[in-house]
Amino acid sequence: MKNILDVSNLEVEFQTRRGSVRPLRGVSFQVHEGETLGIVGESGCGKSVTSLAVMGLLPRGKSEISRGQVLFEGQNITHLKERDKRKLRGNKMSMIFQEPMTSLNPVFTIGDQLSQPLKKHTRLGNKEIMVKIIEMLKLVGIPRPDQIVQQYPHQLSGGMRQRVMICLAIICKPDLLIADEPTTALDVTIQAQIINLLKKIKHETNMSIIFITHDLGVVAEICDRVIVMYTGQIVEEADVRTFFNHPKHPYSKGLLASMPKEDERKQPLMTIRGHVPSLNELPSGCTFSNRCPMAFAKCHVAPPTVHLKEQMCRCWLYADEQEGGSDGK
Amino acid sequence: MSEFVIKRFVQTIIVIFLALTGVFFLVRLSGDPTLLFLPPDAPKGQIEVFRHTLGFDRPMYVQYIDFISHAIHGDFGDSLVTKESALGMILSSFPATLQLALSAFVLSLVVAIPIGVFSAYKRDTLFDKLGVGLTVLGQAIPSFWLGLLFIYFFAVKLHWFPTGGRTTPISMVLPTVTLAIYSMARIVRFTRSKMLDVLKKDYIRTIRAAGVSTFEILTKYALKNALLPIITLIALDLGVLLEGAVITEIVFSWPGVGMQIMNALMDRDFPVVMAGIFLISLIYSVINFAADLLYSAVNPQIRLK
Numbered sequence: 001m002k003n004i005l006d007v008s009n010l011e012v013e014f015q016t017r018r019g020s021v022r023p024l025r026g027v028s029f030q031v032h033e034g035e036t037l038g039i040v041g042e043s044g045c046g047k048s049v050t051s052l053a054v055m056g057l058l059p060r061g062k063s064e065i066s067r068g069q070v071l072f073e074g075q076n077i078t079h080l081k082e083r084d085k086r087k088l089r090g091n092k093m094s095m096i097f098q099e100p101m102t103s104l105n106p107v108f109t110i111g112d113q114l115s116q117p118l119k120k121h122t123r124l125g126n127k128e129i130m131v132k133i134i135e136m137l138k139l140v141g142i143p144r145p146d147q148i149v150q151q152y153p154h155q156l157s158g159g160m161r162q163r164v165m166i167c168l169a170i171i172c173k174p175d176l177l178i179a180d181e182p183t184t185a186l187d188v189t190i191q192a193q194i195i196n197l198l199k200k201i202k203h204e205t206n207m208s209i210i211f212i213t214h215d216l217g218v219v220a221e222i223c224d225r226v227i228v229m230y231t232g233q234i235v236e237e238a239d240v241r242t243f244f245n246h247p248k249h250p251y252s253k254g255l256l257a258s259m260p261k262e263d264e265r266k267q268p269l270m271t272i273r274g275h276v277p278s279l280n281e282l283p284s285g286c287t288f289s290n291r292c293p294m295a296f297a298k299c300h301v302a303p304p305t306v307h308l309k310e311q312m313c314r315c316w317l318y319a320d321e322q323e324g325g326s327d328g329k
Numbered sequence: 330m331s332e333f334v335i336k337r338f339v340q341t342i343i344v345i346f347l348a349l350t351g352v353f354f355l356v357r358l359s360g361d362p363t364l365l366f367l368p369p370d371a372p373k374g375q376i377e378v379f380r381h382t383l384g385f386d387r388p389m390y391v392q393y394i395d396f397i398s399h400a401i402h403g404d405f406g407d408s409l410v411t412k413e414s415a416l417g418m419i420l421s422s423f424p425a426t427l428q429l430a431l432s433a434f435v436l437s438l439v440v441a442i443p444i445g446v447f448s449a450y451k452r453d454t455l456f457d458k459l460g461v462g463l464t465v466l467g468q469a470i471p472s473f474w475l476g477l478l479f480i481y482f483f484a485v486k487l488h489w490f491p492t493g494g495r496t497t498p499i500s501m502v503l504p505t506v507t508l509a510i511y512s513m514a515r516i517v518r519f520t521r522s523k524m525l526d527v528l529k530k531d532y533i534r535t536i537r538a539a540g541v542s543t544f545e546i547l548t549k550y551a552l553k554n555a556l557l558p559i560i561t562l563i564a565l566d567l568g569v570l571l572e573g574a575v576i577t578e579i580v581f582s583w584p585g586v587g588m589q590i591m592n593a594l595m596d597r598d599f600p601v602v603m604a605g606i607f608l609i610s611l612i613y614s615v616i617n618f619a620a621d622l623l624y625s626a627v628n629p630q631i632r633l634k
Contacts, residue, residue, distance in 0.1 A: 057537060082543070090540035097535060105532040107553050113536065120540040168539060 003071075004176050004208045005031040005054065010068035012046075012053050012232075021279035023049045025232040026068065031176065036202060036209040038223030038240070040216060040255065044276045046232040047212045051178045054210075055095055056085040073175065090117035094169040098181040100161035104153035110164055111149030117172045132171070140167045141197060159190035163197065170201060178210045183218060195221055216259050220244060228252045231277065231287040238311030248313040250292045286316070337621065341614040348610040349400060349603060353393060361385060362409060362597035383409070396603070405607065406600035408593075415600035419586055419608050425495055426578065426585030430570040432505045437513035438563065445520025446547055446555075452525060460517065467514030472573055476507040476580035493582035504581040508573050512566040519562050523555035530554070557624065564620030568613040575609070 012024040023046050031037050039047045052058050054070055056077070069078040072093065077085065094117075097103045105113060114133045118124055124132065130149070137145035140163040153161055162182060169177055179198065183191040199222060202209055211223055219226055219240065226243040228236040228251060236249040247253045254272035274291040277283060283290045289299035298316040306318040363380045380386045384395070399406065405415040448460045483503060484492040491500045527533065528551055536550050537543075575587030582588065586605050593601035 055538060057534060086540050086542060088540075089538055095538045097531060097538075099531055102531040103535045105536065105550060105554065107557070108550070113539075116536060116541050117539045165535070168535070 001032040001035070003030045004033050004073060005210075006071040007050075007054065008068055008071075010050070010053060010070065011066045012049055012058065012063060013066040014063045016062075018280060022066070023232050023279060024053065027229075027232070027234055028068075029227055029234060029237065031208045031210060033175075033208060034202075034206045035225060036211055036223045038219040038226045039210060039212045039229060040214060040219055040226060041229035042214060042255075042276050045229040047229055048180055049232075050229070051095065051180050051210060051212060055089060055093065055178065056080065056082075057089075057095075087121070090169075090174075091121040091172045092174055093176040093178070094172070094174045095178040095180065096162075096165050096169045096182045099185055100158050100165055101185065103165055104161055106153055108152075109149065110151055110153065110156070114149070114164070114168055114171060117168065121172050133167075136167050136171050137164075139201070140164075140170075141193075142167070158186055159193065162186060162190075162194055166194070166197065166201070170205070170207070173205060174207060176208050176210070178212070180212045181214070182211075184213070184215070191218070198222065216255060228255070231279070231282055233287070233314065234312075235288065235314045236311060237313075242310045246311075248308065248311060248318060249288075249315050250294050250317070251288050254291075254293075286314075333621075337618045341611075341618065344614050345607065345610045346397075348606055349397070350393075352603065352606045353396060354389075356594070356597070356599055356602055357389065357392075359594070359597060362599060365597050366409065400603070400607065405604040408601050409598045410593075410596050410601075415598075415604040416607075418601055419589055419604045422585050422589045423608065425583060426571065426574050426587060429501070429504055429508060429577065429583060429585060430567065430574045432501060433508035433512070433570050433574075434567050436505055437509040437516055437566070440509075441513045441516035442520050442559070445517045446524055446552060448517065448521040449524030449528065450543075450547055457521075461521070464514040464517045467510045468518075470510070472507055472511060473576050473580050475510060476504070476577055479503045479507055480580070493580075495584055500581075504577050504583050507580070508570060508577045511573065512570055515566065516559070516563060520555065520559055523558055524551060527551040527554045561620050561624050564616055564623060568616040571609060571612055571616075 007030070008028045010024055010027045011022060013020050013022050025046075027046070027050060029037070039050065041047055049058070053065055054072075058064070065078055069076055071077070072088065077088065080088075104110075111130070111133060114136070115129050118129045118132060122129075133149060134145045137148060142148055142160060142163050148156070148160075148164075153164075156164065166182070182198070183194050186194060195218060198209065198211075201207070209222075211219070213219060223240050225239050226237070227234050228243075228249060230251050236243070236247065236252045238247075243252065244256070247256055251272070254270075257270040258272060260269055272291055277287065277290070285300040286292070286295070286303045289295045292299065294317060296316070298319075301316075303314050303316045304319050304322070305312060305314050306322050308318060308321055361380070363376055363383060363385060367376060367379060377386070384392060387395075403416065407413060408415050408418055411418070444460060448457045451457050480492050480503065483489045490503050491497070494500055524547075528546075533546060533551055536546060541550065574583075574585060575590065577583065578585045578587035579591050586608060590602055590605035592598075593605065
């Protein structure tokens with residue numbers, strides 16, 4: 001299958017008042033054509049930084065890609081000029097953000113904001129743009145689109161705004177859509193609607209989607225493949241079936257165990273003890289070792305990346321099951 | 330909406346009433362005008378007669394009630410010096426003040442908003458730091474002193490501009506710049522900080538993700554959000570400029586309301602002073618009111634109640 005996105009050994013550095021930190025420490029993954037890749041992990045694991053780095057939207061001046069590269073449709077876009085990156089954004093690759101309530105500009109109409117990608121990336125005239133916007137608003141399930149285009153964001157509900165955000169992201173038919181926790185801020189019923197909408201769009205357009213979330217239920221619902229991130233590294237990668245049936249990394253197991261289950265109502269909910277360490281104070285060796293129930297002596301040394309039959313895992317527990325040698329990182 | 334207008338109208342009346350009351354008693358503290366109009370050796374009887382004709386022999390509260398009841402009808406009496414209508418004198422010098430305030434207003438807007446936006450974009454660079462430093466200076470320097478400095482360098486030493494008066498278009502330059510500096514500095518600082526706030530917002534990231542350029546974000550998307558609070562400040566600034574014009578006029582002998590009030594104070598020409606204060610406070614209140622209306626017009630989320 002063709003790769004839409006090929007990220008290899010990506011490192012991002014942030015300059016903070018207390019020196020520089022690396023929220024991404026060597027991340028490599030691919031997104032295939034027409035595939036939905038889920039990225040999961042707790043807050044602060046580097047999920048959003050990964051997507052911002054791919055989009056070229058890292059905060060200017062304070063952060064940079066310090067190592068590795070991003071190939072998009074075969075083109076190296078790691079250090080592309082802002083002008084050329086702009087031609088991709090909203091066009092070939094686009095993004096939906098977590099907070100629909102604050103992600104639309106309150107002083108511009110829905111129509112004005114939706115017209116921007118079309119004005120930037122197509123040669124359509126104003127009337128054609130309006131026709132296209134109304135067509136796309138219908139596609140994302142917004143009633144009375146011809147009225148909605150005249151309205152301001154505060155006149156719409158959260159679910160409606162997220163539909164508008166999705167419309168904004170897909171209006172130029174991108175090849176890659178990055179959805180950064182698009183349902184986290186929404187009511188459960190609206191969540192299901194949005195997930196179904198994304199599934200429908202994917203079915204109709206065959207675009208590739210990177211779906212960032214910490215809701216594993218959503219992952220099971222929509223993703224083909226899953227990446228688990230912890231402290232800026234990928235600790236496990238597997239197709240969705242393998243991930244749910246045979247998770248390998250203790251962190252993945254912890255995440256899965258923390259999901260509330262129907263038959264366990266009376267028992268206390270499982271949690272992973274401790275919390276994600278701050279980037280300034282990462283434990284040496286395996287960064288999960290201080291929270292890991294299976295940690296042993298070897299974990300003080302950085303774990304190898306182990307390629308198993310159907311998944312990849314960065315953990316000492318599986319060092320012996322390696323198929324064809326480890327890269328020792 | 331109409332409820333809002335009525336409320337503001339009542340507020341405006343109260344503000345003007347308080348301003349007039351305050352000034353009424355303050356100017357009377359400055360002394361009795363009758364002594365100024367008569368020769369120093371005038372006999373006591375003559376002074377008493379003159380004081381009686383002007384009504385200054387009545388108790389203060391009677392004078393005050395008399396003044397207010399006339400002022401309500403727009404009658405501020407006649408000038409003690411020229412015997413012309415006091416309000417008429419003030420109104421005739423108002424165009425000069427308005428000209429000065431408006432040109433300073435336009436100048437500060439045209440200069441300050443782009444500098445503020447650029448400073449925010451270039452945050453923490455040398456340009457930004459220099460700009461912020463200069464704005465602090467611009468706000469700290471009193472305009473009467475700055476005006477004198479300008480006169481000394483550009484008029485006396487370099488002979489580029491006249492020292493004062495309102496004769497040629499070029500005589501506008503120094504008073505306009507002097508008056509504009511303060512609000513210019515204020516608007517630069519305010520624009521910069523509002524732009525910095527807005528540039529951090531999620532919706533700016535959204536529009537960037539849609540492929541909109543930084544230039545367009547600065548000049549359209551972020552600017553409109555930042556302008557909402559800026560507009561209120563700017564509109565208020567027009568009021569401040571009108572006040573400031575009073576001082577600047579005196580430094581540059583600009584024949585406006587300020588000069589008129591100043592001269593009237595020197596002569597203890599109370600009716601003219603009161604008419605001047607009335608006009609300035611009226612305009613100041615109206616401008617504030619207009620600022621609120623403007624704010625609601627540009628911000629769709631605010632519907633006035």
